[in-house]
Amino acid sequence: MSETVANNGHKKLQEVQMVGIVKRFPGVLANDHVDFDVHAGEIHALLGENGAGKSTLMRQLYGLYRPDEGKILINGQERLFYSPEDAIEAGIGMIHQHFMLVPSLTVTENVALGLKSTRLFALDLDKVERRIVDLSEQYGLKIDPKAYIWQLAVGEQQRVEIVKALYRGADLLILDEPTAVLTPQEVEDLFKTLHQMAQVGHTLIFISHKLYEVLSISSRITVLRDGRVVGSRPTEGATRASLAQMMVGRPIIQQYDRPAVVAGEMCLDIQDIYTKSDRGGDALKGVSLSVHAGEILGLAGVSGNGQRELAECLGGLRPVRQGKVILNGKDVTRASPRERIAAGQSYIPEERMREGAIKEFSVADNFVLEDHGKSPYARGIFLNLNAIRSQARSVIDAYNVKTPSLDTPLKNLSGGNIQKLILARELSRHPKVLVASQPTRGVDIGATEYIHLRLLEQRQTGTATLLISEDLDEIRALSDRIAVIYEGKIMGIVYNSETTLEQLGLMMAGVTEK
Amino acid sequence: MSDLFTLSVLMGIIVSGIRLATPYLFAAIGETFAQTSGVLNLGVEGIMLMGAFSGFYIASTTGSLWLGLLTAAVVGILMGLLMALVSVTLQAEQGISGIGLSLFGLGLSSLLFEKTIVSVVAISGFQPIRIPILGNIPYIGDALFDHSILVYAAFLLVPLSIYVLNHTPIGLKIRAVGQNPQAADSLGISVAKIRYLTVSFGGMMAGIAGASLSLALIDLFQENMTNGMGYIAVALVYFGGWNPLGVLGGSLLFSFVNAFQLWLQVKGVQIPSNIALMMPYVLTIVALAFAANRARQPTALDKPFERGES
Ligand SMILES: Nc1ncnc2c1ncn2[C@@H]1O[C@H](COP(=O)(O)OP(=O)(O)O)[C@@H](O)[C@H]1O
Ligand SMILES: [Mg+2]
Numbered sequence: 035m036s037e038t039v040a041n042n043g044h045k046k047l048q049e050v051q052m053v054g055i056v057k058r059f060p061g062v063l064a065n066d067h068v069d070f071d072v073h074a075g076e077i078h079a080l081l082g083e084n085g086a087g088k089s090t091l092m093r094q095l096y097g098l099y100r101p102d103e104g105k106i107l108i109n110g111q112e113r114l115f116y117s118p119e120d121a122i123e124a125g126i127g128m129i130h131q132h133f134m135l136v137p138s139l140t141v142t143e144n145v146a147l148g149l150k151s152t153r154l155f156a157l158d159l160d161k162v163e164r165r166i167v168d169l170s171e172q173y174g175l176k177i178d179p180k181a182y183i184w185q186l187a188v189g190e191q192q193r194v195e196i197v198k199a200l201y202r203g204a205d206l207l208i209l210d211e212p213t214a215v216l217t218p219q220e221v222e223d224l225f226k227t228l229h230q231m232a233q234v235g236h237t238l239i240f241i242s243h244k245l246y247e248v249l250s251i252s253s254r255i256t257v258l259r260d261g262r263v264v265g266s267r268p269t270e271g272a273t274r275a276s277l278a279q280m281m282v283g284r285p286i287i288q289q290y291d292r293p294a295v296v297a298g299e300m301c302l303d304i305q306d307i308y309t310k311s312d313r314g315g316d317a318l319k320g321v322s323l324s325v326h327a328g329e330i331l332g333l334a335g336v337s338g339n340g341q342r343e344l345a346e347c348l349g350g351l352r353p354v355r356q357g358k359v360i361l362n363g364k365d366v367t368r369a370s371p372r373e374r375i376a377a378g379q380s381y382i383p384e385e386r387m388r389e390g391a392i393k394e395f396s397v398a399d400n401f402v403l404e405d406h407g408k409s410p411y412a413r414g415i416f417l418n419l420n421a422i423r424s425q426a427r428s429v430i431d432a433y434n435v436k437t438p439s440l441d442t443p444l445k446n447l448s449g450g451n452i453q454k455l456i457l458a459r460e461l462s463r464h465p466k467v468l469v470a471s472q473p474t475r476g477v478d479i480g481a482t483e484y485i486h487l488r489l490l491e492q493r494q495t496g497t498a499t500l501l502i503s504e505d506l507d508e509i510r511a512l513s514d515r516i517a518v519i520y521e522g523k524i525m526g527i528v529y530n531s532e533t534t535l536e537q538l539g540l541m542m543a544g545v546t547e548k
Numbered sequence: 549m550s551d552l553f554t555l556s557v558l559m560g561i562i563v564s565g566i567r568l569a570t571p572y573l574f575a576a577i578g579e580t581f582a583q584t585s586g587v588l589n590l591g592v593e594g595i596m597l598m599g600a601f602s603g604f605y606i607a608s609t610t611g612s613l614w615l616g617l618l619t620a621a622v623v624g625i626l627m628g629l630l631m632a633l634v635s636v637t638l639q640a641e642q643g644i645s646g647i648g649l650s651l652f653g654l655g656l657s658s659l660l661f662e663k664t665i666v667s668v669v670a671i672s673g674f675q676p677i678r679i680p681i682l683g684n685i686p687y688i689g690d691a692l693f694d695h696s697i698l699v700y701a702a703f704l705l706v707p708l709s710i711y712v713l714n715h716t717p718i719g720l721k722i723r724a725v726g727q728n729p730q731a732a733d734s735l736g737i738s739v740a741k742i743r744y745l746t747v748s749f750g751g752m753m754a755g756i757a758g759a760s761l762s763l764a765l766i767d768l769f770q771e772n773m774t775n776g777m778g779y780i781a782v783a784l785v786y787f788g789g790w791n792p793l794g795v796l797g798g799s800l801l802f803s804f805v806n807a808f809q810l811w812l813q814v815k816g817v818q819i820p821s822n823i824a825l826m827m828p829y830v831l832t833i834v835a836l837a838f839a840a841n842r843a844r845q846p847t848a849l850d851k852p853f854e855r856g857e858s
Contacts, residue, residue: 096734097736098733098734098855099855117736117738118733118734118735118736119735119736120736122735122736128734130734132730133731134728134730134731134734134735135728135731136723136724136727136728136731136732137727137728137847138723138727138844138847139720139723139724139727143720144731146717146720147720147721147724147731147732147735147737148717148721148724148732148735148736148737149717150717151716151717155716156715156716157715157716157717157720198735
């Protein structure tokens with residue numbers, strides 16, 4: 035099959051080998067003698083926890099970083115890439131975790147960016163546009179070449195990224211966690227496109243830390259852990275359990291025990307609230323939710339549909355324009371964060387480095403950030419340092435926070451440990467209501483599992499939990515009921531045990547039920 | 549007061565308004581390129597002074613205005629490269645390094661002036677050229693088509709820069725580098741190269757802007773003769789919303805108010821001269837506060853770029 039896309043003159047890319055790749059960052063060995071290879075027509079999954087070194091490895095293949103040791107062979111020949119330009123020239127394209135698009139430019143301009151024009155001085159955007167239309171038809175990638183990037187939904191932006199790479203004649207496409215921002219249906223569409231591309235001889239590297247995705251899309255899997263290759267095997271015959279074991283280094287819990295709890299009285303009652311977004315316009319347009327004692331209510335939705343604003347409203351960090359919030363029978367619509375804590379609410383913010391903690395402060399200081407004015411942490415106007423230290427020590431032990439000492443600045447802890455510390459602080463208050471916003475984002479599987487178990491334990495003791503998460507797996511693993519938010523409105527509330535992934539996916543895409 | 553606004557008075561204000569816009573246009577259009585690529589160069593003032601001095605010195609010693617202009621352009625490029633080295637390669641705080649460059653230009657041009665020319669002498673600068681046919685149209689000919697070559701060049705720079713920024717591959721790269729340098733980098737565009745290019749082009753334009761004062765508008769060099777014009781040029785870029793057409797509007801507005809103010813003083817209208825002098829500047833600040841067209845504001849303005857976790 036002659037490939038029409040290979041238009042930049044390189045020989046078709048048949049095989050890539052990365053041999054003994056070592057990459058160091060200050061204080062981190064990101065890749066430790068990694069061997070990796072892919073062949074044309076293959077969908078090769080690169081699986082590993084956050085921080086395992088997946089992106090770093092691929093950034094070297096794409097010419098963004100230079101390996102400290104090791105070599106890269108393209109079609110059996112050693113190549114040195116000094117910049118992405120060299121990689122693109124060799125037929126490699128990369129779709130980054132954070133999209134590399136210029137919002138103020140159109141789709142066509144973004145595709146044309148950095149390419150030679152066929153005209154002497156002027157851009158040849160009309161020609162570029164025609165080829166974009168051709169490519170998008172050929173691969174079933176629906177995009178409007180005239181639209182500005184800022185007007186596009188995330189799924190569309192991703193398609194632009196794919197077209198951008200194809201336009202440059204990419205035979206090998208690296209996709210860095212491409213599904214993180216998509217609804218289940220969009221994921222399906224993406225997978226269709228990827229299969230189609232593999233069939234016409236493209237090579238695909240699919241980076242992910244989600245097991246079921248890797249199992250459903252790839253033909254081969256390489257697992258990375260702590261910068262090292264743990265193993266590489268055909269997808270056929272691999273199981274969730276075996277992959278999880280390779281990825282984490284120990285077996286993980288496949289399904290949590292969620293013993294039935296009779297939901298008690300209503301603890302958090304959100305009544306038809308509205309709030310403004312940062313860009314003006316309403317981020318929440320009449321959201322009503324109620325959470326009962328002993329219940330976890332999961333709020334699912336694609337990123338950017340009002341979740342962050344809702345969490346901030348509940349934390350007392352963003353004014354509610356209209357509507358009411360009742361906490362344990364008390365109207366807290368305009369209450370400060372401190373008053374909410376006093377009314378029995380704990381809050382785990384999404385931006386833990388910005389809202390939940392102060393990264394220059396020590397572990398112990400962060401522990402009493404909110405309660406420093408209360409006994410036993412304060413004596414008159416003075417802090418009772420001994421009480422703070424002993425309480426912090428015992429909670430840190432109980433929650434398994436790994437820190438060299440109580441005086442270590444928070445910024446030196448890993449994401450998972452910071453999150454465990456915040457959780458420890460918030461839960462040690464035995465809250466009646468817990469609002470948790472993305473509690474495990476960027477946290478490794480081990481710590482995630484631990485946090486999940488703690489949330490379930492709280493549920494057992496009668497806490498009413500609102501779990502706001504963009505990770506549908508997390509929502510499904512923990513929630514009793516699931517509400518779906520779309521463009522600032524609740525699309526529906528369903529019982530976890532009675533719903534399906536399809537139903538949730540449709541609601542997340544804004545499709546209302548008949 | 550009845551003779552305040554006769555036709556000839558109005559003509560006078562228009563002609564000098566157009567002339568006075570010249571240095572602002574050169575400097576602000578050059579700065580537009582630098583800022584669009586993400587570099588805020590506050591050193592324009594210093595570069596203008598050095599351009600004004602070096603152009604004047606070479607022109608008066610060699611007798612060639614063109615050689616003087618060329619020198620000013622080269623000095624501007626060199627100072628632009630210095631700014632780029634400090635802010636792009638060494639990633640220093642752009643605002644601070646720009647102010648440093650301005651003070652450097654002020655000090656060095658004053659020092660060199662004292663060591664070489666010493667006293668204020670005038671030369672015969674670029675003379676007005678009346679454009680055939682157009683120049684003969686009554687009133688309009690005098691107002692628009694009887695200026696020196698540098699005035700024409702400054703105004704021609706506007707459509708030219710619109711074309712380059714919006715319709716050429718290099719313009720697209722410049723905009724991309726100022727809006728999302730990571731994206732440009734990931735497509736093999738060298739962010740540093742583009743920024744060096746725009747900042748040294750901006751430097752060249754600032755150098756020429758300075759020379760337009762000492763070789764065409766005032767025809768002499770004095771210590772600190774720009775008197776804040778470089779900073780106004782930087783403000784005009786914001787005022788114009790990073791769009792050369794807006795910069796043109798801002799420059800004209802500013803220079804017309806300035807021309808009007810000068811004329812008021814000449815006329816001896818009873819307002820304190822300090823207040824009159826302040827008028828254009830007050831106007832700029834007020835206009836800046838209201839002209840909040842931030843649509844084209846480069847998101848990466850004033851931010852050094854380093855490849856890494858984005
Ligand atoms: N530019 C960088 N500077 C310093 N450390 C980095 C940089 N990029 C990645 N790292 C570190 O290298 C390790 C691997 O990161 P990364 O490749 O992003 O992992 P993954 O993509 O598997 O989540 C992490 O510990 C990360 O903190
Ligand atoms: Mg990554």
